[in-house]
Structure formats: C-alpha cells, structure tokens
Amino acid sequence: MAxxxxxxxxxxxxxxxxxxxxRDPAWARALLMMLALGFVGLFVVAPLAVVFSEAxxxxxxxxxxxxxxxxxxxxxxxxxxxxxxxxxxNIVFGVAAAWAIARFEFRGKGALITLIDLPFAVSPVVSGMxxxxxxxxxxxxxxxxxxxxxxxxxxxPGIVLATAFVTFPFVARELxxxxxxxxxxxxxxxxxxxxxxxxxxxxxSLPTAKYALLYGVVLSTARALGEFGxxxxxxxxxxxxxxxxPLHVEILYGEYQFQAAFAVxxxxxxxxxxxxxAKWALERKMAADHER
Numbered sequence: 001m002a003x004x005x006x007x008x009x010x011x012x013x014x015x016x017x018x019x020x021x022x023r024d025p026a027w028a029r030a031l032l033m034m035l036a037l038g039f040v041g042l043f044v045v046a047p048l049a050v051v052f053s054e055a056x057x058x059x060x061x062x063x064x065x066x067x068x069x070x071x072x073x074x075x076x077x078x079x080x081x082x083x084x085x086x087x088x089x090n091i092v093f094g095v096a097a098a099w100a101i102a103r104f105e106f107r108g109k110g111a112l113i114t115l116i117d118l119p120f121a122v123s124p125v126v127s128g129m130x131x132x133x134x135x136x137x138x139x140x141x142x143x144x145x146x147x148x149x150x151x152x153x154x155x156x157p158g159i160v161l162a163t164a165f166v167t168f169p170f171v172a173r174e175l176x177x178x179x180x181x182x183x184x185x186x187x188x189x190x191x192x193x194x195x196x197x198x199x200x201x202x203x204x205s206l207p208t209a210k211y212a213l214l215y216g217v218v219l220s221t222a223r224a225l226g227e228f229g230x231x232x233x234x235x236x237x238x239x240x241x242x243x244x245x246p247l248h249v250e251i252l253y254g255e256y257q258f259q260a261a262f263a264v265x266x267x268x269x270x271x272x273x274x275x276x277x278a279k280w281a282l283e284r285k286m287a288a289d290h291e292r
Contacts, residue, residue: 051269054262066252066260067267074240075248076267081156082231082244083224086164090220094171095213099201101172102179103187116173119166127165128233131158154236159244162230167223174216178209211286218282222275226268 024032056063066072097116101109119127135152136142145152152158186208190200206213228246235242243251245268252261 048269051262051265054259055266056263058259062259063263066257066263069260071240071243072248072264075243075245075264078156078159078241078243079225079245082159082163083221085156085160086167086224087217087220089160089164090168090171091213091217093168094173094175094216095201095206097172098175098179099205101176103184113176116169119169124162124166124227124229125233128162128230131162131165131230131234135161153234154238154242156242158234159231159242162234163224163227166227166230167220170220170223171213171216174212174219175209178212179205182208211282215279215282215286218275218278222272222279225271225275 097112100106101113132153133139134141135145135158137146137153139153142153150157152161186204187200190204195203226246227244228250231244232247232250235244235247237243237247237251239251245264249261249264249268252258252264
C-alpha cells in the first residue's frame with residue numbers, strides 16, 4: 001500500500017511539475033495583457049473617445065443639425081440600401097461556393113478557393129477602377145449599356161457591384177471550414193432517406209450552419225457599411241444621390257465642418273459597436289453549439 005501511495009504521489013508531483021513548466025510565468029502573462037490592453041486602448045478606445053467628444057464639443061445643437069441634415073439622411077439611406085442589395089448577393093454566392101468546395105471535387109477547385117480571396121489581395125480602389133473600365137461611358141461595356149438606358153457608374157448599380165465585390169469572401173469563408181469540419185454524414189443520411197439536393201441543402205446543411213452563416217452576414221454587413229475606396233471611385237461623389245455615409249464624412253471634413261463630420265462619424269461608430277455586439281453574441285452561440 002505504501003508503494004502504491006508513493007507511486008500515486010510521484011505521478012501527481014510529476015503532473016504538477018509539467019503544469020508549472022508549461023504554464024507561462026506570471027510576469028509574462030501580465031506583460032502580454034498590458035501590451036494587449038494598451039494596444040486596444042491606443043488604437044480602438046482612444047479614437048472612439050475622440051470621435052464622440054469632438055461630435056459634441058460645440059454643443060448638442062450643431063450635433064443634431066448635422067445628424068438631421070437632408071444630405072446625412074440621404075447618405076444613411078443609401079448606405080443601408082447598398083447593404084440590403086449587396087449582402088443577399090454575398091449570401092447566394094457564399095452558400096453556392098462553400099457548398100461546392102466543401103462537398104464536391106471538381107477541376108478548378110483550387111482556383112475557385114484562390115479567387116474567393118481575391119478582394120483581400122486587391123486594393124478596393126483598384127477594384128473600383130476595374131468597374132469603371134468595364135461599365136464606364138468609354139469602358140468595355142458602357143457604350144452598349146448606354147443606348148438601353150442602363151447606367152452603372154456614378155449610380156446605384158455601380159456602388160452595389162463595387163460593395164458586393166469587396167465583401168463577397170466573408171460568407172464563403174465562414175461556411176467552407178464549418179462544412180469541411182462537420183463532414184457530410186448528415187447529407188449522406190438525408191440522401192439515403194430519399195431527400196433531393198435542394199431539400200438536403202435547405203433542410204439539413206443550412207440549418208446546421210446557421211450561426212456560421214449569420215456570422216458571415218454580420219462581417220459582410222459591417223464591411224459593406226464601411227466601404228470607402230471602391231465606392232469612392234464608382235460613385236462620382238454626387239451630393240444627396242451617390243454619397244454613402246463614409247463619403248459624406250469625408251466631404252464634411254474636407255470642407256472644414258469638423259463637428260458635423262465627427263457627428264456623422266459617431267453614428268458610424270455606433271453602427272460598428274452594434275455590429276461588434278452582434279458578432280460577440282454569435283461567437284458565443286457558435287461556441288455553445290460546438291460544445292453540444
């Protein structure tokens with residue numbers, strides 16, 4: 001018995017030594033936490049504090065006047081309309097691409113995966129210029145569209161296309177690893193029971209990936225609201241017509257209307273904080289769903 005007790009104590013002591021060796025020292029943990037909190041405070045919290053403080057520096061009257069200005073509301077409505085039009089395009093493309101990549105083997109699969117990441121590698125300004133070269137009045141397709149009364153550049157369609165291009169990887173990039181990690185057992189079981197491809201997709205695959213899909217939609221929405229480079233190129237900066245919220249902030253700041261610019265930017269910041277809250281809630285849901 002004494003030998004058994006000694007062996008158990010020896011193993012316990014060895015395990016505790018392993019834990020002590022593999023655990024980071026207290027000073028290292030404290031240093032890393034201080035660095036992380038300092039970085040977040042300097043590059044996230046401090047800019048937000050400046051935005052909100054500058055927005056109300058001259059009083060609530062100028063703040064309310066800037067927010068209630070017709071051009072501000074036009075920019076808000078246009079930004080929300082672009083999100084409503086661009087994000088569903090991303091959902092359709094993301095689901096189709098993720099379903100094909102995660103469930104099928106086909107020639108060109110690697111190329112498709114690479115092309116999904118193309119907006120991350122190409123500057124938004126460059127992508128905007130590509131749309132101008134394609135759909136502009138002197139572009140490749142513009143002369144053929146103009147007689148039909150279709151205007152893309154300096155109009156809503158161009159803004160939606162540019163926004164959809166820079167945001168389309170987000171939904172696919174959330175669904176692909178989820179479906180690959182989950183495997184195809186559920187889909188195979190559904191097909192054995194007689195379910196068709198569309199029934200399998202809408203009744204089996206998508207319900208299991210609902211949080212991953214929503215997470216991709218949240219990221220795509222946040223990116224669409226904040227897109228500046230590509231939209232700046234294709235919009236034409238027409239006041240009250242093609243100015244989204246980021247472009248409106250730029251115009252106000254360029255005209256030295258600093259409080260108005262910060263007031264509108266504060267609305268933008270609130271949208272970002274709301275998106276962050278939705279992202280945090282979905283991450284918790286996804287973690288809970290994964291544990292089950």
